[in-house]
Amino acid sequence: MKTILCSSYRVCSPLVLPSWYTSVGVETNFYYDRRNARESQRRKFHQSREYHGQSRNSKNNLELSRLGGTIGALTIAGYLAWKKSTSNVAQLDAKKTPHETGKHDQVLKHLPHFSRNQVAEHYDDSRRIWVSFRRGVYDVTEFVAVHPGGSRILMAAGGSLEPFWELYPVHQKSDVFQILEKYRIGNLNEEDVVEAQEAVDHFKGEPMRHPALIRRADKPFNGETPPSLLTEKFHTPNDVFYVRNHLPVPQVDAKTYRLEIDGINLTETTFSLQDIKKFPKVSISATIQCGGNRRTEMGKDKVVAGLGWTGGAIGNAKWTGARLVDVLRSAGFKPEAYKHAKQLHVKFDGLDTDQSGECYGASVPLSYLLDGNFDAILAYEMNDKPIPIDHGFPVRIVLPGIVGARSVKWLSRVSISEEESQSPWQQRDYKVFSPSVSLETVDFSAAPPIMDTPVTSYICSHNNGDKVKKGPVKLQGYAFSGGGRGIVRVEISLDKGKTWNVARISDTANLESTKNWSWVLWEANVNIQANAEIWVKAVDSGYNQQPEDFNNIWNYRGLLSTAYHKIYLEAR
CATH class of the missing domain: 3.90.420.10 (Oxidoreductase, molybdopterin-binding domain)
Structure with a gap:
């Protein structure tokens, strides 16, 4: 008997939203016609799936017993360097506020009030697309065309965003709320405001x-x-x-x-x-x-x-x-x-x-x-x-x-x-x-979807702003190019590109392949006598090189970030 693993309808689901951006969403009748059959298939399949035939808890216990093994196999120096690096990067994702308050929790007196029934009337663009979130009502019709999740925005039309954002807590932060507020047209009647319920934890x-x-x-x-x-x-x-x-x-x-x-x-x-x-x-x-x-x-x-x-x-x-x-x-x-x-x-x-x-x-x-x-x-x-x-x-x-x-x-x-x-x-x-x-x-x-990736390199041994002793310093990192292109050279500069030193490259391991699918690891011994800005760049087998800076490759999604990696080291 054939096992159905995924819906045979290959349309953009309205539910899966890119984890990097807001999702104001709506659902059209197109999905209602197919959802019941699809849900039935999904439930049958999910009921048959177990975690390696074990309970999830027993697997978690097994994983816990293994957690120390990898770090133990790595060098103490690497671990200490990691501990130092976390202080520099931990704040990058500090805005994790699952139920952060904002204007969406406030009644804006200059805006009209709407009932849930009124919001429910606005489920397609012929009537404008409305959604609610806590105490706010929003008209997201214009946002549909630019929504990164495509037709997934056609999800909560005429309804609340809250149950869908429970699946993607990444949406529940200040910058996303600010975008949503641009589309606010009113307040939800107080009797219709339902505080966020304890939803099913999909994770x-x-x-x-x-x-x-x-x-x-x-x-x-x-x-x-x-x-x-x-x-x-x-x-x-x-x-x-x-x-x-x-x-x-x-x-x-x-x-x-x-x-x-x-x-x-x-x-x-x-x-x-x-x-x-x-x-x-x-x-x-x-x-x-x-x-x-x-x-x-x-x-x-x-x-x-x-x-x-x-x-x-x-x-x-x-x-x-x-x-x-x-x-x-x-x-x-x-x-x-x-x-x-x-x-x-x-x-x-x-x-x-x-x-x-x-x-x-x-x-x-x-x-x-x-x-x-x-x-x-x-x-x-x-x-x-x-x-x-x-x-x-x-x-x-x-x-x-x-x-x-x-x-x-x-x-x-x-x-x-x-x-x-x-x-x-x-x-x-x-x-x-x-x-x-x-x-x-x-x-x-x-634009076409990204396939092969450009050449890149990175300094792993030191962080930007590290203090080092004057004298010999060993730099280490990786270099990689997509498309099966190997790395022919990695170069280091201590004087902002005026002169370059060639780094030593590790052997590659192609195994049964005729292409270079792996990165290379490199190292270079440099003599640092004063504060220095270290640059690294790589050259692949097609003689493609990294751009010097991000000015001409910047894109709003921050993809293919492949300019020279540059760090500043303070000599002491």
Whole structure:
């Protein structure tokens, strides 16, 4: 019997909102027609999913017993450097106020009052789109066109935002409230104001995370590796590998897990985890990097929207599993059958879903798979261990050289289609626009989704403002370029680019790949006799180099932040 893993309707869900921005939302009748069937399917599937066949509590206890292992394997120096670094970055995400008060909690006397019934009449743009939030009533009609979550804004039309923002507490902070207040048109009648109820906690019982991870958001959890730990090992230990979640972590039973394959010129086929493990087992060493890595540097002089990543939203691992093309071939995949591959896409759906059952999704052009040197892996192991829950247990797609947003975790479906994934993370998020474009002026269709990532480098051993003794100083860091391009050179300057010293680069580990999917770790001994500004830049095998500053690559989302990394060291 076929297992339904995700809704067959591939429309933008109105419920899943980008975790980096506000979401004022509404729901149209389009969704009502399909929701009952979709909800029934989702409930049946979720009821069958258990956490590795164990209770979540027993798994958490197991995770707790392992938490100390990774740090113990790393050097004391690295740990102490991390402790020092946390004092510099902890304040980046200090605005975590789940029930922060503001004008939305106030009655504005110069504005009219409306009842809940009056708000409910405004559920589409023919009548204007209204929503309520605590004591405020808002007309968000004009915001719909620029909402980063796309049609997900069509969610709470004629109703309250509160139950939906419980799923995304990141919205409940002052800057989001300020944006919402721009659309305020009135007050909600006092008798209709319902204080926020204790909602279902969609994040209850999530896996334990290593205490060394620097938390950038709690719900959904997002945490980066302390940069000082990144140079300790070529393969980043699983427990401290950065975590980027967009939705609650799903509970998946490996025994009942199924992966669905379908699409153009394919026979619809379902695979269990054991089926996938029957294919030839291959390993690649590959770096996965969040598109927002180093965002805080880009936002130093001009505000950007997104999680406050420093340089730790990146990691390198040994990924083991079955080649995607091998699994597709068993479903009828024949490269010669796709003469117009440039117009086709490979779509990936995850098991992480919102309240309506719609899932995280992404896609890449089919032409990637037709490149015999592209190593797309259905990974079930990470660094020779079963892939951890936060990283996609039991199976994730690993698309090396491509921005991490496309390597979908908890993979449920792969399909070949004439259209891209309609997920907002494909259609609106993870796109880069001109420095002159803002959220108010953006045309999301004007830019393609990020695929290959540009060359970047980072100093991990020291933080901006560190004090060092005069004399020899050992600098360490990483460099990486997407698209399978290797790093041919890393250079250090102590005089703002007048002269450069070439750093030593570690060996790479391509394993079974013909491309360079991994970062390099580098080190350089420099002589510091006075206060100095240290610059680092990398050159990849295509002789692409990083830009000197962020002026010409700035974008309002703070993506692909790849300018020279610069830190100031004080000599003493």
